[in-house]
Amino acid sequence: MNTPLRAAFRAGLAGSLIALHLALVGMVEAFNKREIIQDTVTLGQLLLLGVSIGTALYALQLIPQERRATRDGWLTALVSVSVVSLTLMLLSLAIQTINLRFMFQNASKELVRILTFHTPGVVGLVKLWLFILVGGILGVGYLFVPRPWNRVLSIAAGATLIMGVMRSIVTPLLPDLLVDALYTASGLKRIGAVVLFVLWSAILYTYPRWKARAQTLQTLEVRLGPRTIPLPVFLGIVVLFALPAILREEGSYLFEVLDMVGIYIIMGFGLNIVVGYAGLLDLGYVAFFAIGAYTMAVLSTPELPVVREFLTQTIGRSTLNFWEIIPIVIVISLISGVLLGVPVLKTHGDYLAIITLGFGEIIRLLVISDLLKPILGGAQGITGVARPTFFGKFVINESWEYFYLIVITIGIALYISVRLRDSRAGRAMKAIREDEEVAKAMGIDHVAAKLSAFATGAVMAGLAGALFSSRLYSIAPHSFNVLISINVLCLLIVGGMGSLPGVVVGALALVGLPEVLREFAEFRLLVYGAALIIMMLYKPEGLWPERARVSPIAKEVFGDRLQQLKIE
């Protein structure tokens, strides 16, 4: 183990590098434009504060556990963050004396002003030091605040800040009176921040789960009795369906975001069956999304004369409507799932990934090709995609209206995933994921298992695509690039491979969050990369990993006996 001083310098150096990086790529400056608490904290400052807290916690990790909550702990944490602040001071001095901009575009005077709180001279540098020191105190203070208060307070602070960052999402949900009291045009008011923090602390403190956590569970906790929908789930569903109608005026932006998150959740459930259940690494998943989207567009747009003529001759009408196309989307994506599945039956791992990657590119190239332009619209794409109608009168137009359709589709995809998980077919997929050779020696038909995984996944992506193109009214080939496949895969990795709640968590984190922070889109991939590296190092199983589960049937069959079994 390290001596406190050595640990402090090690962590301080790591923290310095990160802080320098964030400052010089321009994140601090860009994020500084977003105020979280009026005249107090900006997102840019929060970024530096986060680095500081992280540095302190990392430094504490490096010294022996029994010395952390002592004077040594304070020393380590405060020295380590002082190293960080020293680095930042040197940076601001360097920027003021020499011009670094020939190399670092973002090493601007504005950056110095942000770092020194718009105060020139030594006083500014001291302010910077004190600010970074606050992070260190917060980090080490966590150890000195008794449980459960340390968790309650830190989570409450986090929740308050998130409500500040997500102003655009949160405000439509609250009544105007409350919004005026708590929020400014860009972030929280000071009083609002205090009120929210106290409120969150109170809620979290009374939350019974904390007390239950304290006792270690010895046996499986199984709730028995008739199978009913638990009250929170029921209330959640009611809210999910009531909210869009209530908020349709103010919440259009909210539902834009939620629609996109929802479409990714549908795809996430689909890819989860392919990668999470069956272990088939598919990097061309966007192909099925594109197939769904284009099926919807081609059959319903008035633009493509060749298709119009063909349809008129065969069915006597030039276009189909949304509801007629949905079954066609299902069939076509199912067939294309099987078509991709057949040639890759014998490949595994990396090879499978490369082949599927190729499949995705083939679809994209077909779509932009001139040859198929009369049918698929070429590089310009297609506009005039059908919107769903009910009884020929009520047309779904707005994003909050689409939200209903998307939630219902998510429900269907979730249902299929849940049913599959505890069924013979799902177990066969999981066996193939774990060890294909052994699975075969258990009499499992790997062809059937793999093809059904590909087909189910493809149908879900196809439906997501159909909803996507209908909602956007128009589609263009560039929306279907390989990044979509990567995004869906990433959300599975972040959420936890094979885990269904993980899909939702992953989609919210990887699709929802960037939408909210749209003005910082240029840093999106940078943050993505960093987040994935951190995930892989510290939580490789994902944010919400799959556990060894007790299925509902097991509860029904074994009942009270489960109490006697060991748990992990």
Next chain:
Amino acid sequence: MALLECRKLTKRFGGLVAVNRVDLVVEPQSIHSVIGPNGAGKTTLFNCITGFYRADEGEILFQGEPIHWLSPTHIARKGIARTYQNIRLFGNISVLENVLIGMHIHLKSGLIAPLLNLKSFIEEEKEAYKRAMELLEYLDIAEWAFFKARNLPYGQQRRLEIARALALQPKLLLLDEPTAGMNPKETEETTQLIKRLRDELGITILLIEHDMRVVMNISDVVTVLDYGEKISEGTPDQVRSDPRVIEAYLGHGAASGLKPVASAGTVAKGG
């Protein structure tokens, strides 16, 4: 009629003849051991029987039917199950699910029944869960049912592999070094277990084993392989006193220096 019969079975890897014209007859309800020094071709023989490898020459008959051209999937469905030298469980899923996967071929539901939550599906699943739990109880690992398989202690993992194989309801069970890495107590328990499988469940057992105490204790017939060839076969006593066997284990000329009936333990250590 023999349950399993290999006739002049040969498997080559490049220039190496891993299994060379081996004849093997496994009688129903017997415990038949295959022994031999490392690299003698025992596991290759198992892989040929279960269809992992395709034999280059010769044939394999199971209940009089040729199976050497079938895939592992179809051979499993005929009623041959196996365990592996290095444990190969489905590590990231629960112990109970491992056994349920073993039952795969005896269950019927496809994709549609679970989606519609048909009664037939639920009944079948309930029945399967009960049988799986019975199997876990039979192998004394029921309390671990909802652990991830890879988190089980080593000895329990070996048992789970046997439980999973039993779930197939096999007529023939191939055990590849079931006591490898076990202490004497666990070895003794496993030996008794293998006997019970034969006596209580009527399963024929083909066993690869290095521990001679186990082999000599429970085998009806012992086949000895060396460099892919069968060099001896018979009851444990016959094999134990066969000079060619002692030679294979201890090297040329060793037989003359030993008493005809060397203790089983000595032979094992020599190998």
